[in-house]
Amino acid sequence: MPLYEYYCPDCKAKFELLVSHKHADDVVCMKCHSEKVRRLLSVFAAQRSGAEDGDFDDYSPSMGDCGCGGGSCGCH
Numbered sequence: 001m002p003l004y005e006y007y008c009p010d011c012k013a014k015f016e017l018l019v020s021h022k023h024a025d026d027v028v029c030m031k032c033h034s035e036k037v038r039r040l041l042s043v044f045a046a047q048r049s050g051a052e053d054g055d056f057d058d059y060s061p062s063m064g065d066c067g068c069g070g071g072s073c074g075c076h
C-alpha cells in the first residue's frame, strides 16, 4: 500500500497516510476533516535515502555482500 502525503489548505496541516490507490483521492484532513486536501507526491522513496535517523542501517550493503558476484558493481 503506497504512502501518500497530503496537504490541507484549510488548516495548513501536512500529514501522511497509507491508503490504497482506490481511496487515494478520497481522504479528509486528519485535523479539521476538510475535504479539500491535496495529495502531494509520494515521499516513500525519498525518505528512505536519508541516513539521519539511523533506522536503515540494515540496508547498508556490507563489503562483499552486495550481490554483484564479486567486483562488477564497484563497491569492492
Ligand SMILES: [Zn+2]
Pocket: 008, 009, 010, 011, 012, 013, 029, 030, 031, 032, 033, 034
Ligand atoms: Zn485541515
